[in-house]
Amino acid sequence: MTTVPKVFSVKTTPKEILEKWYRLMTLGRAIDEKAPNYLKQAIGWSYHAPYAGHDGIQLAIGQTFEKEVDHIFLYYRDLLTALSCGLTAEEIILNGxxxxTDPSSGGRHMSNHFAKPAWNMHNVSSLTGNHTLHAVGVARAIKYYGEKAVAxxxxxxxxxxxGFVYEAINGASKEKLPVIFAIQDNGFGISVPKKDQTANRKVANNFTGFKNLRIIHCNGKDVFDSMNAxxxxxxxxLETGMPVMVQANCIRIHSHSNSDRHELYRSEDERNYVQEYDPLFKYKRMLIRYERFTPKELESIENEAKIELKEAHKLALxxxxxxxxxxxxxxxPEPYIPQKYPNGTHQEAGEKKKLITALNETIKTEFRLNPDTFIWGQDMANKDKGGIFNVSKGLQQEFGPKRVFNAPIAEDFIVGTANGMSRYNEKIRIVIEGAEFADYFWPAMEQYVDSSHDxxxxxxxxxxxxxxxLASGGYIGGGLYHSQNIEGSLASIPGVRIVYPSFADDAAGLLRTAIRSRGMTMFMEPKALYNDPKAATVIPDDFEVPFGKARIRRNGDDxxxxxxxxxxxxxxEAAEKLSKEGASVEVIDLRSLIPLDKQTILNSVKRIGKVMVVHEDKVHSGFGAEVAxxxxxxAFEYLDGPVKRVGSSFTPVGFHRSFERIILPNTEKIYTTAKEILAY
Incomplete structure (x- = not known):
């Protein structure tokens, strides 16, 4: 068994380790140089970001990673890192x-995004730095479950x-999490030089004021300095449980990617300079100079790498x-399927509970059922307060601050670390208050979109x-950022369920199903109904509501x-008023927008012939447009008139109550529109 030295150097590192490193570096560079040929031959690899010049730090990162123990999130230039982590040349090419059979995405994601989830080499998106938050989230799980590992x-x-990278580093510092932020600094963001990004020559020094964060600088072109760092x-x-930032000074030998031409913004002198400082050639020279290998030995390794690449190429094709x-x-993913209440309805009598009580009690019940359930957000856990509306009141007292805790006022951080923490173990279920009001959710959209297609x-x-x-909607006199609806905008993004209950029992049932299900659910809560008696209902124990199943609240024929x-x-209310005038009105409560219960809608439309779609959100591009x-x-041939929509005006919802009355829908507006359709 080879003894790994405490300090790596060309003199003291065992020869078999030096050989392994040279083999990886040689093979990686051979693949890196071959990649553009696949595009030229129309075979693939239409996106390739060459890593040449990052060799030292990428080799070191991969050698530091322990598969199935640590968790690693690579970026698009990490070909050698992936190889050093353990991916084979064939797997690299399969991705390219x-x-x-590409282990990362099976061809669904861009080339040069390397992953192997079975090893905790996580699939990441193309959103630059986005995965930093995921690393922090999984590190939170590492700390909670007491594992000796790093992200x-x-x-x-x-x-x-x-901005979300700052949020991630701030969160890791605050929570004291075992995260390594490995920064490969080649001086350019595509064509933008570092001086246009930051005032500090060394970007890591922007974070010197972060408590609990250690910063290590190294020469990313040098194998040994990188390995030691x-x-x-x-x-x-591992020893302190604290975050570390490693800034590796690198060079970018080639263009940013195969769609970039660096000669348009880099001088010939600079391009020649970086070629002279090629890390692979430097490592080779050191091995020969210090007589650890002969040129012939290294040539043999190079020839073996060429053969390995050739075989990998054949297999991949x-x-x-x-x-x-x-x-x-x-x-x-397939959701949890309710068993006791498969249709999400009940006829039980008893004491009515308010919608806010339904949410609170359901969360507590699910926390007792599954000890791997967590919740966080803003204002979630301050003594007796539980969220801005007290939905989570009493949770921290019962389940403790490790499962129920406050998050910074950073919506991207809230959502991004939820994504990351859920990667640690399939049994984990996370509930987050994405923002204090739905209107404040927009900063988290990067994470929402990324998570939607994970x-x-x-x-x-x-x-x-x-x-x-998310506490959603108006009728509270909240105005801008406190009374808007966003479900219409979110509904165009595939990969997330969206539910929107109207009554306490449905709120309990849908929340229970959401928490127990795999996948992501956007749970919209009509905050005006939290304590409104008209939304209060009897709630059976363990009530469940399936996704994609509407509920007919009132039967009708006209x-x-x-x-x-x-x-x-x-x-x-409008239907009741119309009934006194002789009109029979059916009311369908969708409850679930994605998935949508098309069958219940179409059955009623075909039977009745006259229809209107009503929601609080804007009529213009609101979810009702999709339903219509x-x-x-x-069902066009079954219609006896146009499909009418009632919703808010194409304006923000104003603060003064008079603005609410004119902008938002109300019973009278619904009644008036219904009369128009009935008279058609």
């Missing part, structure tokens, strides 16, 4: 030419300009291409098991109203 986030220096970083993270007919696979992008290998709660959320109650389109496309 987008084959079905490694690998990225270029320009990604540190992103990463070895020390991991040792520190024979691998099957992705089947495009699988494009509908892995959009959403399941599809990873070819079914990972889905974030996260329920995002007109059907399709609605959800706050306007469900207004539709019921489905009706027009699939």
């Amino acid at each position: 030419i987008s084959k079905a 490694i986030s690998v990225q270029g220096e320009s990604s540190l300009s992103e 990463m070895h020390e970083a991991k040792k520190h993270a 024979k691998a099957p291409d992705p089947d495009p007919n699988t494009y509908l696979d892995f959009v959403l 399941y599809w992008r990873s070819n079914g290998k990972f889905t974030p098991n996260v329920t995002i709660r 007109l059907v109203m399709i609605t959800y959320g706050n306007t469900t109650h207004m539709c019921l 389109s489905i009706i027009m496309e699939e």
